Amino acid sequence: MANLKKLLAGAMALCMAGAMFASCGPEESKNDSKSGNTNAGTNDNKGGEEGGNEGGNEGGDAAGDLKEEKLPNIPQNVEGSDASKKVLKIYTWNDEFKSRLRAFYPEYDAEKSGYSIGADGADVVGEHEYLKDGTEIVWVTTPSADNAYQNKLDEDLAKQADSDDKIDMFLIEADYALKYVNGPYVKPVTDLGLTDADLADQYQYTKDIVTDSNGVLEGVSWQATPGLFAYRRDIAKEVLGTDDPTEVQAQLSDWDKFNEVAKKMKDAGYFMLSGYDDAYRTFSNNVSHAWVNSNYEIVVDDNLMKWVDQTKDYTDNGYNNGTSLWDDQWNADQSSAGKVFGFFYSTWGINFTLAGNAGDELQGQYAVCEGPQAYYWGGTWICAADGTDNPDTVADIMKALTCNKDIMLDITKKTQDYTNNKSAMEELAKDFSSEFLGGQNHIALFTAAAPNIDASKAGPYDQGLNESFQAAFKDYFLGSVDKETALQNFYKAAQEKYPDLKVAK
Incomplete structure (x- = not known):
């Protein structure tokens, strides 16, 4: 309870929240991008390559996911003018x-x-x-x-x-x-x-x-926000021999196949993905536990470390173009000048971001398929x-x-x-055509995915921890630090952002 109070109070707690809270502490526009700790000395988690358990989640899982209690609403002392x-x-x-x-x-x-x-x-x-x-x-x-x-x-x-x-x-x-x-x-x-x-x-x-x-x-x-993999039809035809969503999906239906196609794209002069963060949500939305357990400990899920390993491999092998979400080159990679095969996008991303970045030149030249793993974003x-x-x-x-x-x-x-009305979307799933996607009925794919979304691992710290995790490991992808150092840098940044959190031993 005290931890949520800290989270809610934010930086303004020092000057105004004394009467309401017992303690205090600090807390995508579509193009919003990312993200000396006095507690760093207490962190003896030996994650990464040396510790075997990269995320240090062994001790954290036993505590169970964080379950905060609802705080009572504050009485309104003044009526609106x-x-x-x-x-x-x-x-x-x-x-x-x-x-x-x-x-x-x-x-x-x-x-x-x-x-x-x-x-x-x-x-x-x-x-x-x-x-x-x-x-x-x-x-x-x-x-x-x-x-x-x-x-x-x-x-x-x-x-x-x-x-x-x-x-x-x-x-x-x-x-x-x-x-x-x-x-x-x-x-x-x-x-x-x-x-x-x-x-x-x-x-x-x-x-x-x-x-x-x-x-x-x-x-x-x-809205509901199931995710898909959006790909360039012209590149698919050239490298895979087809742009048909069903046939492309068959070649991308799991991560091993996805990685094989990444090599083919590289050999043909293309990038599989634009940057470091593109696949992140497919991993972060398939974790086995929340970011923070009931002991208020940060616990890095094994699936997030799989993202780290894959992204490092893609970076070292030239399977991505070394961009970060929302930066200028990432946006440009979605245009006709780009050499990137595809992007992981949920519902809002396809119409709100990808279509704009693609421009008139690529109208009808994108399609979507389920990709290697179900997710939402x-x-x-x-x-x-x-x-x-x-x-x-x-x-x-x-x-x-x-x-x-x-x-x-x-x-x-x-x-x-993709709107939040099951009967409306089921109606459109039978008869809908996207001009941007070359006439494809992507609503049918979203409708099949949406009922299966599991948001049970969501928590109050997710935005800050996701941003800090991605930012810390960018240095590892670039080769400026090793994996263990990147992990420790993440813990340090996370505790600076959320001083009430500890690191799982």
Whole structure:
């Protein structure tokens, strides 16, 4: 319990959280990228090549995964002002939810907001945005890299109870959802009037991720995010002799086959993957335990070390192009100038990132298949801030954008996002065609994968630990440190970010 309090309090705890918390401590825009410790001397985990158990997970597993208890919500001491009640204040880190609300929420006043779609496909809006009842929308946007979004959100949520300028909604990701749903700042969706019937068609895992330790649902999402492998049809034809998704999948259906194709790509002058992080989620979403156990110890799963070994091999053999997620070369590798065969992407990535990076030249030149291992990546959830002075509006947005089948169908048809409505997606799985994917019905593949997603290993520290792990091992891939040093550097960075955590012995 004390550890979650530390996590929630963040850096602002020193000046404002004394009355609420007993202790304190520090805590992808689509292109958000990554990530002297006084406790370093206590770390005697001999992971890596020398210790045999690379992640040091033997002692950690025995403790079981971390299970935090729900903190009670903080009483609202101050009511929202009249001015606050006329403003819908929403916290987010990029433009994805903004575009969904602008384009698909029936009560958004597009004319008064000056809303249109620009020539580059981006939203164009005026200085102020409004709903049709006159409520002004105010976006508070902070990029998510290095926990900046969470830090800003934590700081402002901690002021909510004593402020007359209320936060109404905020967005969260899977990597840190439990931090907020088990924290004291979210209003349960049932308190807003959403019923089991409203939510019946949503994928169960999307509800599990935002269910607190008492079994109370604390948020909703308009999307589900199963992952696939997106590949260049032209390169597949040249190297594999076919671009047919079923036939390509047969050559990529497990990691041994995937690695064999990587060698073929190299021999033909192509890269299998762009960079170090591309396959990370296929490994991190298939771990056997959470990042942190019940003793508040960091435990590196064996599957993450398999990612390390594979990525080192790909780097040394020239199977990847040495990029990092979201950097300029990684983006460029998805264009017609790139020499990369494929990318692991979940639903949002294909329509929100890959299609934009591919440009007009590669319209119809990508396809998708299941790849070597099932996984999911990301997802965005809408939470109502406890203390919102616009609860009816928040509830209506949640119902419209996450429960309305017709709106879900419209979102998928117009944006190719995979929406969180089983019957809508099953309907499209029978008859859908993606122009970007050369006419392929990728919704059918997503629909087959989505019910099998298991988010049970998610935890409140995931974003920071995932980022620190990837960053630490980049030095190993580059050859500037050995594997053991990279592992110890990860532990050091993780404990600097989360001083309340220990390293499993």
